[in-house]
Amino acid sequence: MVTTLITVAIIAWLSQLALGGWQIWRFNRAFDQLCQQGRVGVGRSGGRFKPRVVIAVALDKDDKVCDSLIMRGLTVFARPGKIRNINGNYLEELKPDVIFPQDPLCQNALSLALKLKHG
Template sequence: MNMTNTLIIMALIAWCIQIIFSWFQIRRFNHAFLSLKKGMYLGVGRSKNKRFKPRVLIAISLDENQIVIDSVIMKGITVFAIPKPISQLHGLSVLDIIPEKVFPNEPSSQSALTVALTTNK
């Protein structure tokens, strides 16, 4: 087997592994998303796609009074990003949430939270 065939096979194997890891990541987020306490409104936000910057995905669940009852954030560059709750939002009114104060040094998280807050209106 020549060098070109070896490189093609290695690239195909790497591509397949990446697809498998991506599937696991989507599955983890879907599980976290489906386990959110279901309120009257559900907002989902994603940060803009910037090369080599962590991508952020946020989901928030609100009750009938626009109070956050549950939330999840997933951020990272790799397929190893894990969904986590944003406990500092729980119990807050949508009107009281200021993304810049929740994530003071994370513009991507601010952007995703802003989108999640506006998608439920």
């Protein structure tokens, strides 16, 4: 009985490692593509037991959003996606509370991503 429980725990742990690695690999591929498009700002919010949100925003030389990336969730099955309604907007036009009116975690992550250094 104890051997079975230990075996199940080891299988669950190895599965978590494999799926977590797969998630990181997918995020890194999407992030690399984003970095090729311009300057990138990244913001993250969430806690240990809250859904985490990671937002990255790519800006061109005119501080206009050319692409974005959002990843949110509690599990290793969260996938990177796009925030299509901000593409083409200038940095100073973006208002996190307007873009995500009902989602304070996304608002916080976007606010952090928009704090880009010029240059």
